[in-house]
Amino acid sequence: MQDLYRELILDHSRKPRHFGCLEDATHTADGINALCGDRLTLYVQVDDHGLIRRSSFDGSGCAISVASASLMTAAITGLHVTRAASCIDEIAARLTEGAASTGVSPELEKLVALDGVRRYPGRVKCATLAWRTLQAALNNAGTPATTE
Amino acid sequence: MIARAEMVNAHHWRADFPALDQSVHGNPLIYLDSAASAQQPASVIDTVARYQREDHSNVHRGVHTLSHRATEAYEGARDKIAGFINANSRTEIVLTSGTTESINLVAQSFCRPRLQPGDTIVISHLEHHANIVPWQLVCEQTGAELAVAPIDERGEIDVEAMLALIDDKTFLVGISHVANALGTICPVERIIEHARAREIPVLVDGAQAVPHMQVDVQALDCDFYAFSGHKMFGPTGTGVLWGREDLLDTMPPWQGGGDMILEVTFDRTTWNELPYKFEAGTPNISGVIGLGAAIDYLRDIGMQNVAAYENDVHDYMVAELAKVDGIRLVGEARRKASVQSFLLDDIHSHDVGTILDHQGVAIRTGHHCAMPVMQYFGIPGTARASLALYNNREDIDRLVAALQKAREIFA
Numbered sequence: 005m006q007d008l009y010r011e012l013i014l015d016h017s018r019k020p021r022h023f024g025c026l027e028d029a030t031h032t033a034d035g036i037n038a039l040c041g042d043r044l045t046l047y048v049q050v051d052d053h054g055l056i057r058r059s060s061f062d063g064s065g066c067a068i069s070v071a072s073a074s075l076m077t078a079a080i081t082g083l084h085v086t087r088a089a090s091c092i093d094e095i096a097a098r099l100t101e102g103a104a105s106t107g108v109s110p111e112l113e114k115l116v117a118l119d120g121v122r123r124y125p126g127r128v129k130c131a132t133l134a135w136r137t138l139q140a141a142l143n144n145a146g147t148p149a150t151t152e
Numbered sequence: 153m154i155a156r157a158e159m160v161n162a163h164h165w166r167a168d169f170p171a172l173d174q175s176v177h178g179n180p181l182i183y184l185d186s187a188a189s190a191q192q193p194a195s196v197i198d199t200v201a202r203y204q205r206e207d208h209s210n211v212h213r214g215v216h217t218l219s220h221r222a223t224e225a226y227e228g229a230r231d232k233i234a235g236f237i238n239a240n241s242r243t244e245i246v247l248t249s250g251t252t253e254s255i256n257l258v259a260q261s262f263c264r265p266r267l268q269p270g271d272t273i274v275i276s277h278l279e280h281h282a283n284i285v286p287w288q289l290v291c292e293q294t295g296a297e298l299a300v301a302p303i304d305e306r307g308e309i310d311v312e313a314m315l316a317l318i319d320d321k322t323f324l325v326g327i328s329h330v331a332n333a334l335g336t337i338c339p340v341e342r343i344i345e346h347a348r349a350r351e352i353p354v355l356v357d358g359a360q361a362v363p364h365m366q367v368d369v370q371a372l373d374c375d376f377y378a379f380s381g382h383k384m385f386g387p388t389g390t391g392v393l394w395g396r397e398d399l400l401d402t403m404p405p406w407q408g409g410g411d412m413i414l415e416v417t418f419d420r421t422t423w424n425e426l427p428y429k430f431e432a433g434t435p436n437i438s439g440v441i442g443l444g445a446a447i448d449y450l451r452d453i454g455m456q457n458v459a460a461y462e463n464d465v466h467d468y469m470v471a472e473l474a475k476v477d478g479i480r481l482v483g484e485a486r487r488k489a490s491v492q493s494f495l496l497d498d499i500h501s502h503d504v505g506t507i508l509d510h511q512g513v514a515i516r517t518g519h520h521c522a523m524p525v526m527q528y529f530g531i532p533g534t535a536r537a538s539l540a541l542y543n544n545r546e547d548i549d550r551l552v553a554a555l556q557k558a559r560e561i562f563a
């Protein structure tokens with residue numbers, strides 16, 4: 005059990021960082037996990053050079069989805085949007101295809117704490133929700149991201 | 153009070169269900185999710201397997217032996233269903249894929265051709281999505297309106313308010329017999345009596361009632377009664393719509409195809425008699441035969457015995473859960489069956505579900521296809537433990553111990 009609910013996960017779920025609305029966001033998207041009713045709104049502020057200046061989220065969800073969103077908003081701040089997009093792919097592969105033994109990009113180091121979800125197939129979607137939502141926000145998709 | 157002999161027998165009931173005899177994550181499985189779908193006794197599994205091995209063929213069509221056997225078994229199951237709910241006649245038993253299809257059938261075949269703009273369909277705030285969305289669809293198609301009776305903090309329907317909504321504009325009332333998210337036993341008798349006096353038909357969603365209590369559609373005096381096979385120990389993809397014959401008679405078919413016709417020409421097609429008019433295409437033959445076996449199983453035990461035994465475990469569950477520190481029971485109706493929803497501290501129900509699963513305890517988490525109920529309580533979802541005749545008090549003790557563990561992890 006402790007492989008899933010690691011201290012870092014519990015900490016971020018209890019005290020999510022970057023929680024709240026970002027008034028001057030340039031990109032936003034909603035994410036919905038229809039399975040369990042998790043929903044979050046992601047706010048991203050991208051500057052003229054394509055750098056993510058700030059990001060935040062609000063909404064409600066399980067410990068895994070909140071911690072994932074909290075860790076994500078910390079990780080992507082300062083990244084270029086193209087780099088953020090490749091992070092989405094890396095995380096998705098890591099959580100679903102189990103690239104555990106392979107190394108992780110330095111920006112994503114803390115997200116290794118989410119590796120435990122791989123052993124809980126029902127929970128992978130909780131961990132990927134924030135990242136799917138980021139994808140939708142950066143693509144200006146306009147429709148809510150889902151985990152289906 | 154339940155006879156001691158039945159208490160003892162309950163242990164035998166559990167042994168009838170092969171799926172319960174396994175470990176999950178190294179712990180003996182405690183299955184507390186029967187409201188979502190119940191396990192099947194060996195007699196159902198074996199009946200279906202025997203049919204597949206020996207008797208499978210299409211029904212109603214062949215002159216050969218296997219077709220005859222398949223038809224006998226399939227139609228035999230219809231007779232069992234009719235007897236089980238005390239239908240007036242087997243022609244009132246329409247076989248469907250489940251409660252969902254049964255309700256959609258009534259919405260599209262009974263309501264849609266007759267609904268006028270301004271008419272209302274009255275339901276309650278407690279309903280499963282299957283008893284909400286089909287009405288929303290038909291309201292959109294016809295300009296009718298959905299009227300929703302309120303509930304209170306206990307999870308009980310405000311009956312007076314519901315009765316007040318039933319007026320001369322009301323075309324039909326839809327109400328669950330037992331609410332799936334909270335376990336509330338709804339006052340269907342009062343609602344039916346009130347509607348009957350105004351000649352307004354009532355559909356009862358019995359998905360959560362049929363597995364737990366004796367249901368007699370004639371005594372209830374409703375007009376339609378819908379339920380699912382897989383919640384009463386039968387196979388998935390089976391369900392029943394019971395309807396009054398005089399109403400079913402006036403309804404057009406809702407799907408066209410084989411089996412539902414008497415004669416087809418390009419000028420004119422005539423419908424088959426009841427209930428086949430509503431059963432287009434090759435049905436779920438093996439599933440229905442399995443459902444027949446499930447009914448045999450329940451009849452052998454006796455629904456009175458099932459209800460008495462389950463009430464005892466239910467009351468124990470409620471009492472024991474109420475003692476858990478940090479728990480908030482959601483749904484405390486005075487009359488309840490088989491279900492308890494709850495929240496634990498501020499731990500998300502999904503996390504509770506995962507931690508319990510790790511200890512072999514299977515519960516359901518989320519909105520339970522009753523999002524309006526969650527909206528009423530202002531919560532995204534609950535954890536829900538639900539019982540069937542194979543559960544016992546020790547299961548509840550295991551549930552409580554597993555919840556303590558969840559509190560430790562999130563302490």
Ligand SMILES: Cc1ncc(COP(=O)(O)O)c(C=O)c1O
Nearest residue numbers: 250251252280282332359360380
């Ligand atoms: C009260 C109620 N109505 C309807 C349904 C829908 O049943 P099915 O999915 O078998 O069609 C359910 C199942 O969850 C239920 O509990």
